[in-house]
Amino acid sequence: MTQTEPFRPTTSDAGLDAILDRVETGLADDLVPVEIFNDEAVFRAEIDRIFTNNWVFVAHESEIPNPGDFVQRRIGVDPVIVTRDGKGGINVLSNYCRHRGTQVCQTDSGNSRFFKCPYHGWTYNNQGQLVGTPHLQDAYGVRLDPDDWSLMRAPRVDTRQGFVFASLNPDVPTLDEYLGGAGWMLDLIAGLHPKGMRVAGPPDRYKVKADWKTAAENFSGDVYHLDVLHWGTEEIHVSQGLQASCEIGRRYEFGNGHNFTGHAWTKAIHPGYVLWGYPPEITQHFDLSGLDEAQLHVVNHEPPTVGTIFPNLSFIRFNTPAVPGGPMSVVTSFRQWQPVGPGEIELWSWQFVWDFMTEEEVEEHYVTGEFVFGSAGIFEQDDTVAWEGIPRAAASPWLRKAGMQFNFQQGRNSEVDQSPDPTWTGPGLRRNTGYGEHVQLAFYRHWLEVMRGAAAPTSPTEGN
Template structure:
């Protein structure tokens, strides 16, 4: 809480205490005050298309089973038995009508209801109450363009209301076809020795690193013009810790790169009837290419070749910065594509995404390597004793007053406005969560 005060003072001066990126107390507080209190992405509906389908995911530090139950409803349930707490499900995905605990054999239906136990009459005299002894369930679950979000608090506003201006951006990115998007293959996951916020903050507005951290991509000519990426970038601050970077792709690569460069025959099948004029103009000139929804959901759609020398194709990646422990995250990389697109084109998009941002991709290696240094310095007795602060003082231009969309539009990406937006939301949740905890203790 003392750190919150220092973060608040620091942000007013364009400074950030370095220990926010790795600290036991901060990490625990984040789990309680952020991840247990707000909407968090857990899975995509296309991963569980049939009744009985399930995937095993995380919500904060907890493993959750995300199911489509026998009635077709989506459920997000804690993966721990109500008898003694053992993990009930040990498969990453599958199809099941029930989950049976490996310890004493209690069973649960795929909607979480308690379903039975061995030796029922002798041990318990009859069945237990199916709701009272069912798996714990996230009280709020909502789906937006196929993306399943859950909240552990009943107090959260409806998802679209919570996202506010960011929902407008979400519609422009993911709502272009009535068949929606689908996850291609399994999401990749790998451990990175960096704090979850390093990824989330970077994707919220850091185009500045591209010409240095990703220089090798430019030298290999894998991505044309990558070292000019920051100079043709803009920022969309959608408020509430949510923001996006846009790129003038037609200017950077070529006029055919409106709408991220989807080939015309596919672009013609997009249904733009629900979008407003500003959204359509944005997708033609400065499409959002990168972004973060607070706390740990990031988005990336950028044209890349699927092999050196090939014509770039857009790939879509969702990156979840899953907290594991202070200074350690598990990075989940989902690749998605519009469901109506032919398999051959989807495969190209998938390969393009893998070459750049798969676990062995050239961009991915660059980013994770530099982020790990932040977690190291954040834990240094030297930096802590000296109160080391990080620099958030780039020269700022104001927001564009002629912008007709929601939120704020910055014609340049310099200024670190969106990073500040991320940290202001972090601070708000950490302070409000503290008040709630205090209230609860009284």
């Protein structure tokens, strides 16, 4: 049977508040209304209230190491140019010419001191300043004031472990305040060596007919799907023991929509399986002296496997062979769920490696990463196909009329202890099981807060 393109409902702006009211009521009972995953008014509000108001990841410093380097990226639906200027500063510039709005940068990456609009030739330097207008005397008579006519610049730009974030809202808290415990976790993910990590190449980019929230909450820690959706990877001996993923899962909730999930590898495999199972030739380069006691415990015994930094940056790291029965490599991928429209994203996926790795080690880890989580990766294909069903359900006239809600009530009657760990000394909350949908609910509760207009950073409490 041929599938038709989904109908895209459009709620009136006045009806948006009614949808958010339904979300608030639903979340009180651990339910999420179906319509938020494919609705024009919801999407417009997300772009306006979330992506233009929060810190958003735009690049990694290793992508622009030299003066003049640039990459073209997006904040929500806005194209931006991330540049390294001659003084080493990082700039995030609107890619719309101030004269008529034509994009001044037409390439994904490169090195240039200037960006020249192809329409009328207005020219800007890599700090965004207007430095040239053709036929100046005849056309304008006087030099246009760069303070008035330079490219728009993101008012806030900052980095953590080489990850560059920008905010279009000048009044947001500092990046460190915003990240909170997620920054603490990012430090142990990418900061185990003084030179940190770097990208192994440009990101994969491809469109998926899925909602960005589905991908973000999945990578917050939906381990419940592993032994069902990814069972094929066990059949070809790429992964093992997926049925135990929930039992050995560890949930980390950091507030502000940031959530991670790890696994107790030393319990599940053997006591020496520390640091994600990296081999000694890699771990001998690590320096753990800067980690606190809780970080040391996490990185050695229950390290993060997946995680999401709100709104749309996610992470995955695990040990896997590049081919069935082949040598093991620890894959590190960061991915961004770029919103395109209601029920549609462009998936950007980077493979990360340690800066100290040899070319041979980099190639091995990159190839393995592409095999499992590249555009044709065996895990990636499973996830994206499943996710595409959700906006179809969200667009269903029948389901919307019936007021259908998705069930996030897993574990309500379970005998498994899902309460926060009272012995946890790190930031936020930790739960010692992968059962329950606490991190997904934490994501949607923060989504609702931001959609309602809340901006101040928050921390999780035991009442969540």
